[in-house]
Amino acid sequence: xxxxxxxxxLPVVAGLASGLLTGCGADSGDSGGTGSSVVMGMxxxxxxxxxxxxxxPGSWLLFNNVFQSLLSFPNGGTxxxxxxxxxxxxxxxxxxxxxxxxxxxxxxxxxxxxxxxxVKFSFDRMLKINDAAGPAIMFPxxxxxxxxxxxxxxxxxxxxxxxxxxxxxxxxxxxxxxTQYDGDKLRKDGKAIGxxxxxxxxxxxxxxxxxxxxxxKGTAKVKNSGVxxxxxxxxxxxxxxxxxxxxxxxxxxxxxxxDVADLQNADNDSKVExxxxxxxxxxxxxxxxxxxxxxxxxxxxxxxxLLDRDALxxxxxxxxxxxxxxIIPAGIAGHNTAFFDTYGASxxxxxxxxxxxxxxxxxxxxxxxxSTPSRYGPATDEELKAIAKQLNDSGLFDADVKSVAFDQxxxxxxxxxxxxxxxxxxxxxxxxxxxxxxxxxxGNVLSNNYSNNxxxxxxxxxxxxQSDRSATDNDxxxxxxxxxxxxxxxxxxxxKQYAVTRENVYGLEYCLxxxxxxxxxxxxxx
Numbered sequence: 350x351x352x353x354x355x356x357x358x359l360p361v362v363a364g365l366a367s368g369l370l371t372g373c374g375a376d377s378g379d380s381g382g383t384g385s386s387v388v389m390g391m392x393x394x395x396x397x398x399x400x401x402x403x404x405x406p407g408s409w410l411l412f413n414n415v416f417q418s419l420l421s422f423p424n425g426g427t428x429x430x431x432x433x434x435x436x437x438x439x440x441x442x443x444x445x446x447x448x449x450x451x452x453x454x455x456x457x458x459x460x461x462x463x464x465x466x467x468v469k470f471s472f473d474r475m476l477k478i479n480d481a482a483g484p485a486i487m488f489p490x491x492x493x494x495x496x497x498x499x500x501x502x503x504x505x506x507x508x509x510x511x512x513x514x515x516x517x518x519x520x521x522x523x524x525x526x527x528t529q530y531d532g533d534k535l536r537k538d539g540k541a542i543g544x545x546x547x548x549x550x551x552x553x554x555x556x557x558x559x560x561x562x563x564x565x566k567g568t569a570k571v572k573n574s575g576v577x578x579x580x581x582x583x584x585x586x587x588x589x590x591x592x593x594x595x596x597x598x599x600x601x602x603x604x605x606x607x608d609v610a611d612l613q614n615a616d617n618d619s620k621v622e623x624x625x626x627x628x629x630x631x632x633x634x635x636x637x638x639x640x641x642x643x644x645x646x647x648x649x650x651x652x653x654x655l656l657d658r659d660a661l662x663x664x665x666x667x668x669x670x671x672x673x674x675x676i677i678p679a680g681i682a683g684h685n686t687a688f689f690d691t692y693g694a695s696x697x698x699x700x701x702x703x704x705x706x707x708x709x710x711x712x713x714x715x716x717x718x719x720s721t722p723s724r725y726g727p728a729t730d731e732e733l734k735a736i737a738k739q740l741n742d743s744g745l746f747d748a749d750v751k752s753v754a755f756d757q758x759x760x761x762x763x764x765x766x767x768x769x770x771x772x773x774x775x776x777x778x779x780x781x782x783x784x785x786x787x788x789x790x791x792g793n794v795l796s797n798n799y800s801n802n803x804x805x806x807x808x809x810x811x812x813x814x815q816s817d818r819s820a821t822d823n824d825x826x827x828x829x830x831x832x833x834x835x836x837x838x839x840x841x842x843x844x845k846q847y848a849v850t851r852e853n854v855y856g857l858e859y860c861l862x863x864x865x866x867x868x869x870x871x872x873x874x875x
Contacts, residue, residue, distance in 0.1 A: 392603025422864030647708025
């Protein structure tokens with residue numbers, strides 16, 4: 350796994366959710382769209398049209414609508430179901446052999462037949478290219494892919510991984526036409542050939558235009574005649590103006606928390622509607638365990654006792670988030686409230702002082718909190734300044750905030766230059782594994798010099814091998830308790846998600862859920 354470092358859901362308009370919806374489309378060979386086309390504005394860029402490269406929310410939005418995977422997440426669901434596959438399942442008790450049988454009659458948008466050869470090619474190609482900005486990092490367990498006949502695909506894993514179906518169902522599992530893509534290099538022409546509900550007609554810096562793929566055979570029932578995605582490249586005010594002036598039908602991933610709050614409180618004559626959902630996107634403060642200050646447990650405990658999440662959400666994020674009290678967010682199976690149980694919800698300067706004293710620390714603790722708004726959104730600096738003020742108001746800290754560009758930020762973290770810094774996480778798939786396995790042990794995405802043998806040697810391997818995901822709750826509970834006790838990270842908030850629409854656009858409630866899939870096909874417009 351790698352950290353999908355993107356602007357978070359709450360100070361921008363984005364999409365994940367833990368408040369789940371019901372229902373999913375039945376399998377349908379009739380994918381012809383009806384109704385008007387829809388125009389959507391987004392402040393994120395689409396960094397790639399080739400699924401062997403893209404590993405960002407904008408690119409996965411494109412992949413999930415243009416390409417099929419063997420499995421997909423139904424509306425509101427976190428358990429993958431067959432999409433291009435007729436059926437899939439582990440063939441052994443060790444969860445190391447995963448077999449799928451393809452549907453009959455699958456074709457790419459150019460008319461080419463989709464067979465097991467294309468599935469094998471897509472995974473082999475992704476792993477061979479191993480692009481630094483791609484999803485190959487999600488599949489260290491994949492030993493080989495076999496295609497014994499046109500309809501059968503067999504994945505052989507080198508270690509048990511019960512979450513493998515969820516990874517296949519994500520954007521990383523996108524199937525490409527083996528006659529249209531090179532096996533050892535990325536496609537650079539901005540085109541995409543898939544078998545999903547939509548075709549990519551054009552793509553440039555200003556917009557991407559999608560039309561309905563009449564060759565599609567799968568679970569989606571398309572409710573529009575096409576979608577145009579306009580890019581605002583982080584210009585939030587321009588996106589808001591475009592929505593208010595009817596130049597876009599939907600604003601997604603790009604409005605500030607204040608914009609969302611203002612639009613929610615606007616009168617009924619505003620002709621726009623805010624659609625709200627909860628989210629599995631999270632943000633943490635991360636502690637460098639080798640830092641001379643943040644590496645001291647007493648300092649980390651004092652910060653945990655002083656953090657006022659409710660005040661941050663009220664004052665900085667205008668109520669567009671919820672407090673997070675563990676590394677696994679609410680709405681994801683295995684979640685507990687370890688940090689609430691250990692440190693409480695209300696700041697306690699007395700307990701913070703005790704923690705410092707127990708670690709032999711006297712006098713004010715001098716500390717810098719590091720931020721990067723260029724990646725996590727403009728509210729990030731404001732948030733960290735508010736946290737620094739909370740620490741300083743206790744009389745126990747002398748904290749300040751420094752903000753740097755993202756490229757420098759990542760380099761400095763890798764070199765261990767920061768003691769306390771912020772990290773956001775957009776999950777690749779809605780399972781507790783994706784909030785734990787990437788964060789701990791050698792090479793973890795937090796780069797904070799933390800490892801724990803119980804977590805990496807026992808709990809993560811044991812949960813990964815458990816096909817009954819509900820049976821992992823105790824192990825995930827223990828893992829979260831260890832993290833709360835040792836404090837390599839401090840969870841801060843869990844995002845809500847928002848999209849803002851013109852009053853004649855429908856279906857957004859089916860596009861914002863914990864799967865991270867934004868479903869173009871659910872959108873309709875009068």
